[in-house]
Amino acid sequence: MSVATWMCKKLNRWFPRPVHPFNLANEGKKTYAEWQFERGEQTLQFYLRFTSKEDMFTGKEVLDIGCGAGGKTLYYATLNPRHVYGIDVVEHYREEATELARKKGLDKVSTFVTGDAANLSFPDDKFDTIIMNDAMEHVDDPIAVLNECHRVLKPGGRLYVNFPPYYHPYGAHLSDVIGIPWVHSFFSEKTLIQVYKDLVSSLPDGEKRIEFRIGRKDSGEEYFSYINKMTIKRFEQIKKSVPLRVRFEHHEPLRPFLSVPARLPLSREYFVKMVVCIFEKA
Numbered sequence: 608m609s610v611a612t613w614m615c616k617k618l619n620r621w622f623p624r625p626v627h628p629f630n631l632a633n634e635g636k637k638t639y640a641e642w643q644f645e646r647g648e649q650t651l652q653f654y655l656r657f658t659s660k661e662d663m664f665t666g667k668e669v670l671d672i673g674c675g676a677g678g679k680t681l682y683y684a685t686l687n688p689r690h691v692y693g694i695d696v697v698e699h700y701r702e703e704a705t706e707l708a709r710k711k712g713l714d715k716v717s718t719f720v721t722g723d724a725a726n727l728s729f730p731d732d733k734f735d736t737i738i739m740n741d742a743m744e745h746v747d748d749p750i751a752v753l754n755e756c757h758r759v760l761k762p763g764g765r766l767y768v769n770f771p772p773y774y775h776p777y778g779a780h781l782s783d784v785i786g787i788p789w790v791h792s793f794f795s796e797k798t799l800i801q802v803y804k805d806l807v808s809s810l811p812d813g814e815k816r817i818e819f820r821i822g823r824k825d826s827g828e829e830y831f832s833y834i835n836k837m838t839i840k841r842f843e844q845i846k847k848s849v850p851l852r853v854r855f856e857h858h859e860p861l862r863p864f865l866s867v868p869a870r871l872p873l874s875r876e877y878f879v880k881m882v883v884c885i886f887e888k889a
Contacts, residue, residue, distance in 0.1 A: 611798040615790070616805065622786035629783045633811055640676035640707045647682020650740040653883040654767050657855040663767070664688045667735035670759070672724045672752070673742025677704020677717075683738070684713045693719045694727070697819075725751035729759045736765060743770040743882075744778075744837040753849040757888055766851060766886040773836045774876040776861070780834050783807075783816070789877065800829050838876055842884075851886035858882055 624630070628642040637645075651660060663669075664686035671680040674693030677700065684691045693704055701719045708714040722728060725748045737756050746752045756766045771778050776788035781799065784806040791799060800821060807813040822832025839858070846853060859881040860869035868874040 609798065609801070611794055612801050612805070615785075615787070615794050615798055615802045619785055619787055619790075619802070619806075622788070624784065624786040625777065625782045627783040629812065629816065638676070638703070638707075640678040640681075640703050643675055643678025643680075644682050644707070644711075645678070647679045647685075650679050650682075650738075650769075653769050653857060653859060653881055654855075654885060656857065657885055658765075660686055663736050663765075664691075668733060668761075669736045669738070670694065670729070670734045672737060672739045672756075673745060674700070674704065674719065676700045677707060677719055679740060680704065680719070681708055681711055681713050681717060684708075684717045688716065688736075691717050692729075693717065694722050694724060695719075696721065696723060725755060727755045727759055731758055732761045733759050734764055735761055737767070739766065739768045739770075741770055743768055743842070744773065744780075744834050746835065749835065749837070749842075749845050750848050753845065753851060753886075756886075757850050760851075760888040762888055764888050765854070766888075768884045768886065769881050770837060770842075772839045772842075772876055772879055772882055773834070774838065775880065776877075778834075779831070780820070792877075796830060800831070839879060839882055840876070842882060846884070849886075851888060853884060854887045855885040856883065 628639045631637050631642055632639055664683060667688050669683055669688045669691040671683060671691065671693045674680045674695045677693050680691055680693035698721050701721045704719040708717045724746060737760060743749060760766065774792065779791035779799065781803055784803065804817055807816045820831055820833040821829055823829050858869055858875065858879045860866045861878050861880045865878045869878040
């Protein structure tokens with residue numbers, strides 16, 4: 608064990624872990640899909656400064672990109688859309704989502720598919736509303752995904768994006784077992800991979816978590832394949848590369864008293880809780 612690995616594990620004992628759906632599922636408290644459904648309204652809170660739930664969903668064709676186990680998608684299905692589709696790259700999520708839809712009597716207004724958002728199987732001009740809630744930081748090719756969103760949106764349709772920037776306190780997406788805020792600013796990716804593996808090794812779903820979060824480059828080097836390290840600066844460059852126009856944008860600070868550092872170029876990456884952007888197709 609390296610000194611850095613030892614130090615990280617020791618330090619981690621002093622920090623409580625945030626509530627995480629993987630751990631709730633392991634403890635038998637609720638499934639990931641159920642957790643998502645309960646938090647469905649929270650996924651919309653930042654958009655409601657500009658629009659309303661009725662405007663987003665009532666009578667609309669809706670696509671939820673990065674739907675996970677489909678819980679939030681099914682919450683959207685309760686808001687009177689014409690139909691809502693959920694897409695994710697993880698195959699077993701489709702099965703979990705479809706089962707929950709049946710249980711909640713929402714299977715007639717919802718459809719779940721497995722696929723890559725950079726290569727959508729839907730026709731041009733199909734959707735009124737597309738939602739990417741906590742998904743922009745996960746896609747492999749963000750520009751390709753946004754271009755696909757533009758293709759499948761109807762003229763006047765809107766894309767709703769929100770994501771925590773990479774240098775958010777838990778932007779490394781390891782908080783299921785590592786509670787240290789900004790841990791990825793203090794330790795190397797190699798160290799964090801080893802710490803993560805060690806901490807999940809005894810868990811019932813440990814192997815599944817490792818497979819889910821960690822990939823291997825052509826060189827053989829391991830890396831966190833689950834995230835693309837999306838920063839505010841990178842997102843601002845991406846916005847300039849796609850044909851969608853921005854109708855609303857907001858950077859939510861970690862806390863109200865941190866609003867000033869959340870606006871400053873040198874500190875905002877660390878003190879912004881959520882980047883919120885609403886695009887529209889002309």
